[in-house]
Structure formats: structure tokens, C-alpha cells
Amino acid sequence: MAQVNPTEFAILGLLAEQPRSGYDIKKEVGERLGHFWSESFGHIYPMLRRLRTKRLVSSRTERSTAGRPARRVYEITERGRAALEAWFVEPPPPVRPRNELLLRIFLGRHAPPETLARDISAYREQVDATLERLREVRREVAASPDAGEDALYWELALDYGIEVFTSLAKWSARAERRLRGP
Amino acid sequence: MAQVNPTEFAILGLLAEQPRSGYDIKKEVGERLGHFWSESFGHIYPMLRRLRTKRLVSSRTERSTAGRPARRVYEITERGRAALEAWFVEPPPPVRPRNELLLRIFLGRHAPPETLARDISAYREQVDATLERLREVRREVAASPDAGEDALYWELALDYGIEVFTSLAKWSARAERRLRGP
DNA sequence: TCCAACATGTAAGGAGTTACATGATTTC
DNA sequence: GAAATCATGTAACTCCTTACATGTTGGA
Numbered sequence A, B: 001m002a003q004v005n006p007t008e009f010a011i012l013g014l015l016a017e018q019p020r021s022g023y024d025i026k027k028e029v030g031e032r033l034g035h036f037w038s039e040s041f042g043h044i045y046p047m048l049r050r051l052r053t054k055r056l057v058s059s060r061t062e063r064s065t066a067g068r069p070a071r072r073v074y075e076i077t078e079r080g081r082a083a084l085e086a087w088f089v090e091p092p093p094p095v096r097p098r099n100e101l102l103l104r105i106f107l108g109r110h111a112p113p114e115t116l117a118r119d120i121s122a123y124r125e126q127v128d129a130t131l132e133r134l135r136e137v138r139r140e141v142a143a144s145p146d147a148g149e150d151a152l153y154w155e156l157a158l159d160y161g162i163e164v165f166t167s168l169a170k171w172s173a174r175a176e177r178r179l180r181g182p
Numbered sequence C: 001t002c003c004a005a006c007a008t009g010t011a012a013g014g015a016g017t018t019a020c021a022t023g024a025t026t027t028c
Numbered sequence D: 001g002a003a004a005t006c007a008t009g010t011a012a013c014t015c016c017t018t019a020c021a022t023g024t025t026g027g028a
Helices: A006-017 A022-032 A041-053 A078-087 A100-106 A115-143 A148-180 B006-017 B022-032 B041-053 B078-087 B100-106 B115-143 B148-180
Strands: A057-062 A071-076 B057-062 B071-076
Touching: A006 A022, A006 A041, A006 A071, A006 A078, A006 B100, A022 A041, A022 A071, A041 A057, A041 A071, A071 A078, A100 A115, A100 B006, A100 B148, A115 A148, A148 B100, A148 B148, B006 B022, B006 B041, B006 B071, B006 B078, B022 B041, B022 B071, B041 B057, B041 B071, B071 B078, B100 B115, B115 B148
Parallel strands: none
Antiparallel strands: A057 A071, B057 B071
16 A cells, blocks of 8 residues: 555545535535645646546536536545545554744744734634634534434544634633733 | 745744754754644755855854764854744735544544544544643743743743643543543 | 636646665764 | 664655636626
8 A cells, every 4th residue: 555645535535425526525625624624626626537547436527507617526436435444544644733823923032013913813813713613513413313424523523623723712812912911 | 025935934933043054953843843843854954055045044064073974054144034024024824724633533434443543542642742741841931030032932832732732632532432432 | 797606627836755875973 | 783863965756736727607
């Protein structure tokens, strides 16, 4: 088993639920994986082609609503499901953190006045918005009848987001206060 | 102001403290920025050359201890300090999260038995170790007399780590319990 | 009238990693 | 005797983003 490109598996994983187009995949990533994953069109389309070359997915063209461009819908193959499962066997590569906001803070002594407070403030707003969205989704999940086999994993991913973003919100509020001074 | 490569500023920021070699920079990143930043030699050395071409740093060769290769020590220039300050003016680009562990969890339905629990367990151990290290550093910081202008920023970066890693530890312990079953 | 959503794809280019080359010294 | 530390650098390669090209429909 050679190198693994995580994007391939993100795509494969979403196709394992149901057939989707590149456009659908982008949307799904944004809506459901947004707090821990992201993909761009410029990466998704070439990866879909690569997966087809490897026979991990098949595709058909759907001539849809008049005027709209044709959709190319991809479906996972048996080989694809096997590859997805095999992906989990090797443990994930070590994380290499790259948090630019933190880099700025660490080097904050060299920052012109106000710039750090401005950045943290903007960050806090984003974090708060994400947190609210995650909590809402969790309420929906909790209220709905059991969503089947996937429920446990979605909940774990959701809990991760809520836990981490809550601490991020706390930290950034405190940091902002400290930077704006007493 | 054109593109900004964060690595350039990580390096410039460390050189703003004192002159250092590429090797020193790598070490410093690992020891003091490790919980939010990382760099490889294969990136640092070319970036140092680039910074020199831009006249943001100057360098001198230090023929050191016998047998050892010569050290090339870099020093930040006035232009370099100005560039570092200017870096803060533009707000940081939006974060694009890419957390492979979470991707695996989200797609966990397709994972062979035990693999997820194994990964989370390994992750938890790492998180615990980092957390312990961060707490130790904070105790040192708290015990030492005021470290000057930098102290505030180091504390903020340290607090970030402690806050976030604490929630990560909590989450991963809980996730592990849920995956191993009652 | 303008913007968002729908929809696919390519080209260019930068970012960043791993592996390789080289080799002495110190520490366990 | 092995492994870590000190020390610099290049080459090959992958990953991934941004910008561009193209065009319709529906809603505010």
C-alpha cells in the first residue's frame, strides 16, 4: 500500500453514502465536514478522474434540467469500498500543526497596535458562529430517531467540534480582553 | 504587498530575537512553537536564502568546533524588521481545516474493528504528553520574574495550547470509551 | 439589475515534505 | 556499538489553491 491522499478518501467516503457529483461533494464537505475538513473544486475534479482511472468509482453523465450543464455523477465501486476500508488499516500520519493566528500571537511583540486584537476579535466571531451552528445540529441529531450506523461517528465528530470550539471561544474572549487592556 | 509566505515570517520572527542558523530555527520551532507550528529543513534552508535575496536578513559563516560543519548564522536587517511589522497589517487568511483523524472518525462506519479506537488512543497519549509539557512551561513562566515585552504573547500562545489541549484530552478520553463500548 | 446557485473543468504556480548526500562527536 | 546531536543543502515530487473559462435560471 503506497501513499494515501486523504482527499481521495474524503471523496470515497462521501460516495459510499450515495452517488454524487463533484459539485455535490464540495457542498457536502462545506456543510457537514466544514469544522474539520475542506476541499476546493480545483482539487476535487482531478481527484474524481484519478479515482475513476483506478476503478474505485464509476461515473455516468446526467443530462439534467434544460440549460444547466450536464452533471457527472460518480458512484463508488466494490474496489472503492475495499480501498476505503483498507485506508483505515495504517494509522494516520502525524499531525503537523500550522496555525497562522497563533504564529502571529507568538510574534505579537512586533505587531503594530490593534492588529492582534482585531484578528482575535474576528476569529472569536467566527468561532462563535461555528459553535452555534454545531450546537443546533446536535440538537437536531439528539431530537431525531436513531440515524443508524452512522450516528455514533457523526456524534463523535460533532462533539469534537463543540468541545474544541467552546474552548476556542473561551480562550479568544480572554485573549481579546487581555490585549485590549484593563 | 504581494503574497505572504507564513514560513518567511516564522523565520523572521525568530531571527528578530537573536541571530540563528537554520538548524537553530528548526530546533526553536520544535521546542517553543511545536503545539501550533512546524517547519522542515527542506523548507527552512531555501527560505533563508530567499530572505537573504530580499535583503531581509544577512548572513555570516561561523567556522565552529573542529570537525563540525560550518554554521551559517542569519541576522535580521532593518528591512527585515519592517517587513515583519508590515506582515501584521493584512489580516490572516481564512483557516482551511484539514484534520485527518476527524475525517477518519466521520467516516468511521467503514473502518475495520479496533482501528479507530487504536488511533484515538494513540492521539490521546500524544495530547496528554503535550499538555503536561505545556503546563510545566507555564509553571516556569509563572515562577520566573517578568520576561519583558514578550511575556504577554508567550502566555497567550501557551494558554491557547493548554485550553485547547485540555478539551482535546477530554474529548478523546470520552471518544475512546464510547468506541470501546460499555 | 445584480447576485447566488448550479455545474465542470484546466492551467499555473506556490507550498511544503521526504529522501538523499555527507560526516564528526558525544552519549548511552 | 548504536543512536542522537550537530549541520547544511538539493532534488524530486505531491498537494492544493487561485484564477480563469463558460453559461443558465431564479430570486431579491
